[in-house]
Amino acid sequence: MRLIKALLALLFVVFGVLFGALNRDPVSIDLGVWQVHNLSLGTSLLLAVLAGAILAGFVLTASVIWPLRHRMRREKPAAQAPVPGPEDHD
Template sequence: MRLIKALLALLFVGFGVLFGALNRDPVSIDLGLWQLQSISLGTSLLLAVLVGAVLAGFVLTASVVWPLRHRLRRGKSAQASQAPGQEHHE
């Protein structure tokens, strides 16, 4: 399984390098406060995809993972505080 993951990662890195090499046209990007001059089209698109994936990961973590962990911790503390022999009904 580890070999398959490594091969897939290498494949995606190869596609990224190929994509960047085929899209070498210079572009200028204006971000309001910053202006990037003469960055290649391929690099700018790959960076945009990377930033989007990182932001999506943060949003998913904040909206799904942290509440589930909090709920799980609350459930464990409620079970630990029950007296032995009592059943937990919901």
């Protein structure tokens, strides 16, 4: 399984390098308060995809994972309470 993950990661790196090499046209990016000049098109697109993936990870963590962990922590003491069995009945 580790070998498959390593090969998949290497494949993505190779595709990223190839994508950056094939899209070498210079572009200027103006974000209002921040400007970048003469950045290659491939690099700027790869950085945009990376920024989107990181932002999506933060949104997923804040909206799904943290509430789920909070709910599990809250319900954990109740789940560990002893459950009465059939022999406990009078």
